[in-house]
Amino acid sequence: MKTTIFADRRFPIGRVDEKLYGSFVEHLGRAVYGGMYEPGHPTADEEGFRGDVMELVKKLGVTLVRYPGGNFVSGYNWEDGIGEKALRPRRLDLAWSALETNQVGVGEFRSWAKKVGAAPMLAVNLGTRGAKEARDLIEYCNFPRGTALSDLRRSHGYEEPFGVKYWCLGNEMDGPWQMGAKTAGEYGRLAAETAKLMKWVDPEAKLVVCGSSHSGMPTFGAWEETVLEHTYDHVDYLSLHSYYGNRSGDTGEFLACSRDMDEFISVVEAICDVVKQRKHSDKTMYLSFDEWNVWFHSNEQDKKIEKWIQAPPQLEDVYTFEDALVTGCLLITLLRHCDRVKIACLAQLINVIAPIMTETGGRAWAQTIFYPFMHAAALARGTALMTKVDCPRYAAGKYGDTPYVESIAVLDEENRRVTLLAVNRSLTEDAEASLELGGLPPLRKTRHIVLQSDDLKAVNTADAPDRVLPRETAPGERTVLEKHSWNVICWEY
C-alpha cells in the first residue's frame, strides 16, 4: 500500500503541552488500595506506596494525575482522608457500591504524585457538596500558614503548601448516574461561584469546568453552551470524556473510533468559540480531555462483583493488542488538537481500566496500551505539525470513510528531532511510506520503534507480561509500516 506523509515545519498546529500526557487515579476498585498503596507489599516504601508500581508509572512518563474521581468525588468528604489514619472513618461509596477506608487522602496522594514526578490535579465535590467545601480544600492544600485550615495541614506533617495548580469543578455533572447530578443552569451557577471562591483563596489555581460526559449525551452541545455562559470568565478549561470499545467484534470499525474523538473535539472547540464571540471575550477556552481510553472488556464481569467490600476488582479490563492500536490512534488525535487540548488524562492508571496492573501482594506489569502512551510521552514533545497522509481508505462501519494510516509529526527544536507517530489500520497490507518533511535541514533517521503482533487479541498478563512488547527495527532507507502496527520513527538534524 503506497502511502505519502507530508509535514512541514512552517505549518505548526501548536505546542504540545506536557500535561497532554496525564492520567487518572480514582478511589475505585484496586486503583488506590492494592495498586498505588499497599503497606504490606514487599516493595512498599515507608508511606505504604508500592515501589514496583511507582517504577512503572515513571517509565510510562505520566506528567499529571487527576484524583480522587471520577464518580467517587461526587460523594466525597475530603476531610475524611486527613489526619491520623486510625481515626479516619469508613464510608459507603455510593458511586461504586464499595467500602472506602480513607487510608489514602489528599496528603498521601500529594506525596505519591511527587514521588512519581507528576503534577496533581484535584477534583472537588460539586455533587453532594459545594463552594464552601471546595474553598476549604484549596485553603488546606495551598495556603501557606496562619489560618485554621493551613495550620491543620501543617499539623498533619505537611509544612509546605501542596501547590496544587489544576482543579476540576466536579465530575460528569450532566450524568444521571452522578450523585447530585444537575441541569446545565444549576451546575453553571454553582461552578461559577465555586470558581470565584477558589481563585480568591489561590489566584494561581487553574480550573476545569465539566463539559458533557460524552458526545452521545442527550444534552451534548446545549450543556456546554449554558455552562460556559455562566462560567466563561471564571474558568480555564472545559472537560471532555470519551471511552471506546469493540462490542461488535469489528476490528476495522474499532480502529477508526479516533474519528469520533476528532469530531467531538472539533465540535466542542466550535462551541467554546461561539460563547467567546458572544461574550466579546479575548480569552480562549482550552480543553481538558481528562478521561479517555478503551473501556468495555470488564462490563459483564463487573455486574457479578459483591457490593460494599473494600477494593473490589472493578473495571479490570485486560487490554488486547488491538486496544493498543486504538490507544495510538487516540493519542495521535489528541496531538492533532494540541492547540486547544492542553490537558489529557488516560483513564485510568492502575488496575482500573489501566495501563498498569498488579496482583495484590504480588507482581506488577504493563498492559498492551502502556506502550503507545510511553512512546508518545517520551518522544512526541515540542510542536505538532500539520500532517497530511495520502493513502488508501476503507469503509469503517459507523465511523465511515477512514484512511488506513493515521499519523502525526512532532518537531522537537530543542533536541533537533522530528518524531512521527503512525498507526497502520490495515489488517492485511503493509504500508510503504514515503515521508516529505519540509522546512527542515537534511534529516538522518535514527530510530524506528514498532509495536506489532500477529494476534490482534494478544494480551499481557502476570504470567506472560511480555507477550506484546515494542521492538526497535534498523532505521533503514525504506519506511515500512507493517499491517496493524503502531510506529514511532525519529529523525535528527
Ligand code: AHR
Ligand atoms: O473512569 C471511570 C468512570 O468513568 C469515572 O468515574 C467517571 O467519571 C466516568 O464515567
